[in-house]
Amino acid sequence: MDYSCKRRGEPMKNERISISDAEWKVMRTLWTNPNITSQQLINLLSLSTNWKAATIKTLLGRLVKKNFVVATKSGSKYTYMTTIKESETIREVGEEFLAHICRKQVGKTIVDWIQRSELSFNDIEEIQQALTEKKADAVEEVMCHCEPGQCHCCKWS
Ligand SMILES: [Zn+2]
Structure with a gap:
């Protein structure tokens, strides 16, 4: 040849960022509302989706695993913010x-x-x-x- x-x-x-359509919705909500709890995220996303809380937590976990989101412990709760x-x-x-x-x-x-x-x-x-x-x-x-x-x-x- x-x-x-x-x-x-x-x-x-080579490609570096890979975000699904659902993950985009979570990222956009976190960009607009940094340092929110998962419950606050669930409340906000329920305005535009019919996702269950478990689905949103799974998406959040995936984004944390990909290092696009970081969880910080504040008091007894975790708050989430993007790293990018x-x-x-x-x-x-x-x-x-x-x-x-x-x-x-x-x-x-x-x-x-x-x-x-x-x-x-x-x-x-x-x-x-x-x-x-x-x-x-x-x-x-x-x-x-x-x-x-x-x-x-x-x-x-
Ligand atoms: Zn060519």
Whole structure:
């Protein structure tokens, strides 16, 4: 097998953050309400889900095990808070998603996200500003980082 390809760049880093849809709900509640007890968490989540207390405790336990949440004893109770910031998590999960697709598809994907998203005038200003600045380090051609056989950018033989 010849894996050489002159258009091939360095692979992106491996995935680090893996959060399920249910765990996202718990994380978002903890980001908004740091240092709450499991009972307070259960009360808050019952506003938007029909999860049982045991389910929420299981999710919490899983997040503690993954080191995304830490439990601190205060008096006779435990309170919970996240170990990672919301903004950093959003960024990492986004990066991770982009790592799954061919780098040559990233531009089109961003255009698609812009087209599908509801944006304020302010958001659009910021995007335009980012694009203007980005032009300074634009490249002629984006390098592919795909694994052999996973895209059509390079001929793998
Ligand atoms: Zn590729």
